[in-house]
Amino acid sequence: MRLWKIPDQVIRLAVxxxxxLAVxxxxxxxxxxxxxxxxxxxxxxxxKEQAALTLHYAGMQACIECHxxxxxxxxxxxxxxxxxxxxxxxxxxHVDDPGEFSPAVAAGxxxxxxxxxxxxxxxxxxxxxxxxxxxxxEPCTACHDPHDPTPPEVPEDCSACHAEIARxxxxxxxxxxxxxTCHEASPEHRQSPRSFLPxxxxxxxxxxxxxxxxxxxxxxxPQIDLNEHGGRYLCWQCHYxxxxxxx
Amino acid sequence: MSKDLKRREFLARFIQLPCAAMVFGAVGTGDNKAxxxxxxxxxxxxxxMGIQVDxxxxxxxxxxxxxxxxxxxxxxxxxxxxxxxxxxxxDGEAEVDSPRGGIGGxxxxxxxxEVMRSFFVPKLCNQCDKPPxxxxxxxxxxxxxxxxxxxxxxxxxxxxxxxVQACPYGARYIDPRTLxxxxxxxxxxxxxxxxxxxxxxxxxxxxRVFGELGTRSSPLHRMKRQSSIQVLKPxxxxxxxxxxxxxxxxxx
Numbered sequence: 001m002r003l004w005k006i007p008d009q010v011i012r013l014a015v016x017x018x019x020x021l022a023v024x025x026x027x028x029x030x031x032x033x034x035x036x037x038x039x040x041x042x043x044x045x046x047x048k049e050q051a052a053l054t055l056h057y058a059g060m061q062a063c064i065e066c067h068x069x070x071x072x073x074x075x076x077x078x079x080x081x082x083x084x085x086x087x088x089x090x091x092x093x094h095v096d097d098p099g100e101f102s103p104a105v106a107a108g109x110x111x112x113x114x115x116x117x118x119x120x121x122x123x124x125x126x127x128x129x130x131x132x133x134x135x136x137x138e139p140c141t142a143c144h145d146p147h148d149p150t151p152p153e154v155p156e157d158c159s160a161c162h163a164e165i166a167r168x169x170x171x172x173x174x175x176x177x178x179x180x181t182c183h184e185a186s187p188e189h190r191q192s193p194r195s196f197l198p199x200x201x202x203x204x205x206x207x208x209x210x211x212x213x214x215x216x217x218x219x220x221x222p223q224i225d226l227n228e229h230g231g232r233y234l235c236w237q238c239h240y241x242x243x244x245x246x247x
Numbered sequence: 248m249s250k251d252l253k254r255r256e257f258l259a260r261f262i263q264l265p266c267a268a269m270v271f272g273a274v275g276t277g278d279n280k281a282x283x284x285x286x287x288x289x290x291x292x293x294x295x296m297g298i299q300v301d302x303x304x305x306x307x308x309x310x311x312x313x314x315x316x317x318x319x320x321x322x323x324x325x326x327x328x329x330x331x332x333x334x335x336x337x338d339g340e341a342e343v344d345s346p347r348g349g350i351g352g353x354x355x356x357x358x359x360x361e362v363m364r365s366f367f368v369p370k371l372c373n374q375c376d377k378p379p380x381x382x383x384x385x386x387x388x389x390x391x392x393x394x395x396x397x398x399x400x401x402x403x404x405x406x407x408x409x410x411v412q413a414c415p416y417g418a419r420y421i422d423p424r425t426l427x428x429x430x431x432x433x434x435x436x437x438x439x440x441x442x443x444x445x446x447x448x449x450x451x452x453x454x455r456v457f458g459e460l461g462t463r464s465s466p467l468h469r470m471k472r473q474s475s476i477q478v479l480k481p482x483x484x485x486x487x488x489x490x491x492x493x494x495x496x497x498x499x
Contacts, residue, residue, distance in 0.1 A: 033403065036387070039393065040390055040391070040393075041387040041390060042387050042388070042389075042390035042398075042400060042403075043400055043402075043403060046390075046398065046400035046401075046402070046403065047289070047392060047398070047435075049401075049402075050398055050432060050435040050436060051287070051435055051436055051439040051440075052436065053317075053435075053436035054436070055316070055436060055437060055440075055442070056315050056316045056445070057312060057315070057316055057437070057442075057445045057448055057449070059442050059443065059448060060448070079451075081451065081452075081453055082451045083448045083449045083450075083451075085312070085448065085449060086308050086312075086448075086449035086450075086451055089315070090312070090315045090316065090445075113352075114306045114307070114308075114351070114352040115304055115306045115451055117352070118355075119304075119305060119352075119353060119355060119356075120355070120356050120362065120365055121305060121332050121334070121353065121356065121365035121366055121367055122304045122305065122367075123301055123302060123303075123304065123366075126304055126452075
């Protein structure tokens with residue numbers, strides 16, 4: 001019989017293990033939140049809570065469902081990729097209840113200048129104005145329709161196709177030069193542009209007409225010694241003629 | 248009845264039958280489509296964002312929309328996304344500024360500063376595939392979901408700030424209202440409903456592109472095909488899911 005007696009220390013150890021297990025189970029039940037660890041080491045309900053947060057922006061599709069006329073006009077304009085709520089602010093409430101809540105209307109110049117005011121850091125070619133000299137005080141909407149912001153004037157000959165270059169040149173020190181100053185284009189270039197290419201300057205002496213020492217240009221044009229400045233490089237390998245001070 | 252069926256009626260039914268079949272068929276496929284879309288299944292998605300740096304005009308609409316959409320505090324210390332302006336000086340030094348995170352636009356560059364080149368870089372949580380913030384969280388309050396988004400469980404976070412320190416991109420902050428960590432969620436409440444994140448929705452120049460990795464028919468895949476793609480701090484081995492195109496080497 002003595003053989004079958006369980007030693008005291010084993011009994012004590014077993015009691016301790018049972019208590020430890022009980023504590024572990026109670027602690028797990030008490031402290032581990034519901035739905036923890038179902039997918040990973042986190043609460044699955046946290047995903048549902050995140051997904052159930054209130055929306056504030058309805059998205060352009062929701063706007064166009066009612067305002068289809070404006071949507072159509074905008075879709076054919078330079079602003080086709082702009083979201084309505086970029087200018088008008090969050091409008092989910094308006095979609096929910098159009099009578100109760102109206103989104104803001106961007107008036108004045110602040111909203112437009114935020115994108116179209118001149119900043120040197122903006123990508124070259126993005127249409128920009130210098131606010132202080134571009135019809136000051138006048139609200140932008142006096143001349144431009146934000147839903148179809150085509151410039152109110154018919155573009156001049158060259159800029160009709162080379163708009164990006166024209167815009168870049170317009171904010172550069174070369175803004176006052178006409179395209180013909182450097183490019184000689186035959187009238188046929190307009191009918192078949194690739195067959196009748198306009199001429200480009202080919203040598204340093206061309207730029208030297210204005211920028212060479214002793215040339216009879218305006219004082220504001222910087223002048224250099226053609227023989228010493230720039231070595232064997234052509235002017236436009238360092239200076240972009242449409243935006244000479246640009247990067 | 249069938250005996251009384253006249254030729255005229257028979258022909259009329261003959262025409263009606265295929266029409267009805269078409270209508271019901273269309274309804275049927277509609278139902279199937281809805282069932283296929285059905286409840287949102289996270290495991291079917293893997294989200295990522297592309298940022299075409301050379302398009303950013305620094306208007307700050309994204310940072311503003313983010314605050315509106317996600318109820319981020321308006322004070323200029325709390326951002327889920329923000330825009331930085333890099334100015335590389337003539338001596339090669341890079342200067343970075345981000346007034347109010349870019350909200351309201353940027354002031355002109357300082358008069359007379361010797362800037363060689365300058366550009367804007369939108370920043371946000373990089374939703375890393377190997378997120379250091381998740382590794383350090385002692386309670387499992389921040390985690391990577393099956394669709395690849397890193398989220399914070401607000402009710403479970405103890406506000407210990409380990410994750411804020413661990414993030415190499417400075418994308419996290421402590422919300423003083425709840426004293427819990429907060430960060431970009433790719434607007435989880437929007438993307439699970441098939442909408443774009445608020446910053447992508449309002450971006451006027453398509454600098455921000457949102458889509459799925461592994462889906463060939465997404466704008467993101469198009470961007471990956473057409474540009475050279477970099478990520479921020481690749482040496483940290485975090486494998487970000489925010490991809491930058493044409494990123495300048497000075498950007499950190």
